Amino acid sequence: MGNDKAISVKNLTKKFGSFTAVDHITFDVAKGEIFGFLGANGAGKTTAMRMLCGLSRPTEGDGHVAGCDIITQAEAIKHRIGYMSQKFSLYADLTVEENIRLFSTIYGMSSSQIREASERLFKELEMENMRNTFVKDIPVGWKQKLALATATIHKPQIVFLDEPTGGVDPVTRRKFWELIYKASSDGMTVFVTTHYLDEAEYCNRIFIMVDGKISALDSPSALKEKYHVATIDEVFRIVAQNAQRTD
Amino acid sequence: MKIRILKALLRKEVKLMKRNPLIPKIIVGMPLMVMLVLPLVANLEVKNAGVTIVDNDRSQLSRRIAADIDASDYLSVKEIACTHDEAMKSIEDGKADVILTIPSHYSRDLAQGNVDIDIEANGVNATKGMLGAQYVSQSVMGTLKQWRSENGMSVDLPETSVINLYNPTLNFRNYMIPALIVVLLIIICGFLPALNLVSEKESGTIEAMNVTPVSRLAFVLSKLIPFWVVGMIVVTVGMTVGWLVYGLTPAGNIGAIYLAAILFSLALSGLGVTIANKSATMLQSIFVMFAFIMIFQLMSGLFTPIRSMPEWAQYITYAIPPRYFIEIMRSVYLKGAGIIDLWPQYAAIAAFALFFSALAAATYSKRN
Structure with missing residues (x-):
């Protein structure tokens, strides 16, 4: 595996009984890339991402994430990545600051590093006045920002975002993408799943998954050209029209 | 594993x-409620067992026997029946638990030698009936003894007497309080x-986290680890209520109780976490936990003595962690035993604590 690859997988497969959620997918993600993972509900995006993050054991295939083997070095991967799940999963009964402290301590940051990082973060997110607020009491848009900040506080090599903008209004979504760009410009590789097709345009490369398989993989402009259409929305409709799985 | 991370967690x-x-x-509330109410209610003592007397003798002695029975705290005479059938009816109506039949010419025959009198107990409410019958026989025996000595006869009667070691008054509260503390720990931890x-x-x-x-x-x-502290709080509340409300303090060292409580909390919370690791929902974990708690309560000697179980079941009790904790609690509370006297029990609980903690760590998987 070349050193310029953040993620590289081959024939990655996950079966639950007779159901194949992810079916032999193969792809690479270059370092520093914003890589969009598109697909309808149930296409297998989350399952694929969970395998890359060491939360789920692949049934078949192999690969590397941040230079570590996804089969044998799952715990080592966890030091090098950040993950923001689809479901908001910070501790609701801890304050904003307590959550940040907890996770950054687990990532092995020293007290002074934590102090420094959280000061910077509160400033950047304009959350100074919320630091002692219980997480359950802050508005949804802020929760998403906080979740992203927590997932990236230890400056991971790769950050995985699983539908980070679900249920968020367009303005907040736009702002959220600014944060994603910020992370990317800080040198992080961003791996993001979404089913908002306008967001796909923000990615360097996109990967459209249908029924657990790769249906298209290229830059947004190359895909539009290939299918002779004007938007990713139309690309998606062409690619996904034969999908069997729905919710 | 870094200590700093453990501390943060x-x-x-x-x-x-x-x-x-x-x-x-x-x-705090559950131990308070349980300790304040249950020792008063969950009581195997028999009070006011109803007695119906069929008095065929109608002598001074027979009336005295009846009066002495009625005077007892544990017994009360419900009816003096004329016939046995009438007495049976009082049992069927639920008025009486025990029938005492005094034969005719009882006091006259008694002067010549021993004469049998009949005591019958209602087996439907077995505890009340059996204990009631025992109390009646003791009461009659006492009356006869007194009567004989007053009449200048030998008081050499074939007597059954039970002396209860360690719990001389056979006060069930003394027996229940340590047991209830164990139940609380089982449930909470x-x-x-x-x-x-x-x-x-x-x-x-x-x-x-994963x-x-x-x-x-x-x-x-x-x-x-937090459940060590929780266990100590529960035990402290339990012992305090036991002391302030019921006047029962451990005869032995309190430290011995706390040590056992910590080890036991660790074992139980290890079991709880293991079950949670294998459950996907609250409901699943609650049902599985209930199954364990049922067996723990009924087979650990909490309410029923292990020695009266069938032999095969007695072997099973060795695999039940609360068994050892109950032995420790009762021995320390009532006999004043110490850690050294009870080392096999401590060793057993420690082994369970280690086993269940290891099992909890082994069954927790960060990847599925």
Whole structure:
């Protein structure tokens, strides 16, 4: 595996009984890339991402994430990545600051590093006045920002975002993408799943998954050209029209 | 595993526990309620067992026997029946638990030698009937003894007497209070860790943990250690109520009780976490935990003596952790035994604590 690859997988497969959620997918993600993972509900995006993050054991295939083997070095991967799940999963009964402290301590940051990082973060997110607020009491848009900040506080090599903008209004979504760009410009590789097709345009490369398989993989402009259409929305409709799985 | 990370996790557990609207109330309120109410209610003592007397003698002695029975705290004469059939009816109506039949010419025959009198007990409410019958026989025996000595006869009667060691008054409260403390620990230190972990699964926070490099051991320990403290609080509340309300203090060292409580809490919370690791929902974990708690309560000698179980069942009780804790509690409370006297029991609980903690760590998987 070349050193310029953040993620590289081959024939990655996950079966639950007779159901194949992810079916032999193969792809690479270059370092520093914003890589969009598109697909309808149930296409297998989350399952694929969970395998890359060491939360789920692949049934078949192999690969590397941040230079570590996804089969044998799952715990080592966890030091090098950040993950923001689809479901908001910070501790609701801890304050904003307590959550940040907890996770950054687990990532092995020293007290002074934590102090420094959280000061910077509160400033950047304009959350100074919320630091002692219980997480359950802050508005949804802020929760998403906080979740992203927590997932990236230890400056991971790769950050995985699983539908980070679900249920968020367009303005907040736009702002959220600014944060994603910020992370990317800080040198992080961003791996993001979404089913908002306008967001796909923000990615360097996109990967459209249908029924657990790769249906298209290229830059947004190359895909539009290939299918002779004007938007990713139309690309998606062409690619996904034969999908069997729905919710 | 780094101590700093374990500390951060423990801090989180304690904060979440304190901020939970229910848990602090359960930890203090439940022991209070149980200790204040149950020793008064869950009582195997028989009070006011009803006695119907069929008095065929109608002598001074027979009237005296009846009066003495009625004077007892444990017995009350419900009816003096003329015939046995009439007496049977009072049992069928639920008025009486015991029938005492005094034969005709009883006091006259008694002057010549021993004469049998009949005591029959209602087997439907077995405890009340059996104990009531025993009390009646003791009361009659006492009356006869007195009567004979007054009439200048030998008082050499074939007498059954039971002397209860260690609990001379056979006060069931003394027996119940240590047992109730054990029950409280089983419930609180078994259920709470299981529910805590499953609620992390349900809210998704466990996934946020699983995707971090946190070590499995540190995470599991952070779930178990808080229950040492919870166990100590429960035991303290239990012992305090036992002392202030019922005047029962341990005859032995309190430290011996705390040590056992800590080890036992660890064993139970290890079991709870293991069950939670294998359950996907609260409901599953509650049902599985209930199955264990049923067996723990009925087979550990809490309410029924292990020695009166069939032999095969007695062997099974060795595999039940509360068995050892109950032995320790009763021995320390009533006999004043110490850690050295009870080392096999302590060793057994420690082994269970180690086993269940290891099992909890082994069954917790960050990847599925």
